[in-house]
Amino acid sequence: MKIGFIGLGNMGRHMARHLILAGHDVTVHDARSEAALEHLHLGARWVDSPATCAEGVDVLITMLPTPRVVEDVLLRGGAAEALAPGALWMDMSTSTPAAARRIAEEALDARGVRRLDAPVSGMARGAEAGTLQIFVGGDAGDFREALPLLEILGAPEKILHVGAAGHGYTVKLMINLLWFSHLVAASEVLAMGVKAGVDLGVLRSALLASPAASHFLEHDVLSVLADGDYDDSFAMVLACKDLGLAVDLARDVGVPAELSALVEQIFRRAKAAYGDLAGEMSPVRLYETWAGQHFRLPLPAVPVV
Helix, strand or coil: CEEEEECCCCCHHHHHHHHHHCCCEEEEECCCHHHHHHHHHHCCEECCCHHHHHCCCCEEEECCCCHHHHHHHHHHCCHHHHCCCCCEEEECCCCCHHHHHHHHHHHHHHHCCEEEECCEECHHHHHHHCCEEEEEECCHHHHHHHHHHHHHHEEEEEEEEEECCCHHHHHHHHHHHHHHHHHHHHHHHHHHHHHCCCCHHHHHHHHHCCCCCCHHHHHHCHHHHHHCCCCCCCEHHHHHHHHHHHHHHHHHHCCCCHHHHHHHHHHHHHHHHHCCCCECCCHHHHHHHHHCCCCCCCCCCCCCC
16 A cells, blocks of 8 residues: 655654555655654655655555644645545544644545544554554544554554544543543642652552552553653653643533643643653652652562572
8 A cells, every 4th residue: 555654753753664564655754854764774765745745645644743733734735735536644643623624624525535533542652562542533434444554553452433533633632631630630649648648659559449549540650650750752742732732622612621721731830840841741740849759669679699
């Protein structure tokens, strides 16, 4: 299959590599030509513009950082106009239904170009391993056609068709929003508990044995508690972008989102404190500061041989 792939960042570079290694004819483009060196070594073709990347392909995949960049590439970069009638555009970015709808109305629908939104979860580790979760919105027939490609990029049991066009974007934003909310709530609870004198490990164990247990407390926060790793594979600037998109969506559909707006404010405070490129777990650092200590579990004892 002839595939155009635009966006070779932390996630996209791995995804494009998997498609090349699976034997597909892949043309790549990125704002940074050096990002494509490994792909060219594997047999991909480099082109200098989004429009050229979209010419003559069966499927155009975009993996881009923001809805604005998606619109820039598809509309102002000419990729949408370059797609042939019947071709499929699959946007795997974390974007918005509104942005994709504008692109479709301006440059796709009248010419019979199909589209799927297929944003992903699993971070760079999942992209590298080919085990991403993928949430797909769009026509069921188009989803079935794209499924063999999606199964190269994600774990088959984690690839979900979630409804009509735009629903993939929505589901991904809701997942990120709830995860970020878990992060803030858990950090606040840990900070209050240890500040009141409870041992961190005892407090976490008690929470995990209670109805308040969560995947975040059991697994995700361990990167901080065990290793002091705030996960710089996903930057604060992107986390804040996703939170802003989720709050905007709440406004668009008329649902009050006071808690979500507060979570966004806390993330933006952490971004201001630690920088755009700080890891997505950086809000934990704010609560460590307010608690007056790092949240670290003791290392297991090493047996003496």
